Amino acid sequence: MDETESRGVVYTRWGRNICPDHSQRLYSGIMAGSYYKHTGSGANQLCLPLDPQFNKTYPGHQSKSYVYGTEFQISSGNDVFYTTNSGGVVPHDREAQCAVCYTSGRLSHLMIPARLECPSGWTVEYLGFLMSQHHTYHKSEYVCVDQDPDTHPATASNLNGNLLYVVEAACGSLPCPPYVDGYEITCVVCTK
Numbered sequence: 001m002d003e004t005e006s007r008g009v010v011y012t013r014w015g016r017n018i019c020p021d022h023s024q025r026l027y028s029g030i031m032a033g034s035y036y037k038h039t040g041s042g043a044n045q046l047c048l049p050l051d052p053q054f055n056k057t058y059p060g061h062q063s064k065s066y067v068y069g070t071e072f073q074i075s076s077g078n079d080v081f082y083t084t085n086s087g088g089v090v091p092h093d094r095e096a097q098c099a100v101c102y103t104s105g106r107l108s109h110l111m112i113p114a115r116l117e118c119p120s121g122w123t124v125e126y127l128g129f130l131m132s133q134h135h136t137y138h139k140s141e142y143v144c145v146d147q148d149p150d151t152h153p154a155t156a157s158n159l160n161g162n163l164l165y166v167v168e169a170a171c172g173s174l175p176c177p178p179y180v181d182g183y184e185i186t187c188v189v190c191t192k
Helices: none
Strands: 008-014 024-033 046-049 068-072 097-104 109-113 123-132 143-146 162-166 186-191
Touching: 008 109, 008 123, 008 143, 008 186, 024 162, 046 097, 097 123, 143 186
Parallel strands: 068 162
Antiparallel strands: 008 097, 024 046, 024 068, 024 097, 109 186, 123 143, 123 162, 123 186
16 A cells, blocks of 8 residues: 555535545534624534533533534525525525545645636535625634535524524625626535
């Protein structure tokens, strides 16, 4: 076995609970992050496993940092996920899933916003749409959510928590053209 085959890259597939056929799923879980109106806590998304292990615990809340499940906020009938999701399930108010994937023989991974192709010599892991917190709420990171998202079957209620909205281009300091005001921003996750 050469040195490249003994190495690999780990990436998170946001919005799906499976990995591409050429990748190994290390675990799957539920997307999570800070509450959309809280000014503190983390700004990044997490992929929390559905079989948590605990060490020391104290009952009740001690006013520390909290983590909440991530819920899709997709309420418009013209939203990109209404036409691309698996099984015809509308993801609005449903919790987003995730998978942490390992691809052997690769050394790097890259998410490219506003693209549907990888650079020459790179492999497409998945295509998606850029998502983040609503522009009027507290900031969160941008993530590339799979264009065919899985949702956790536990709830379909408006529980809020951490929220995901599709990112759209806003012309002005963003050059239009080539961008188009109000167009949803695509993304691709690549490995090499």
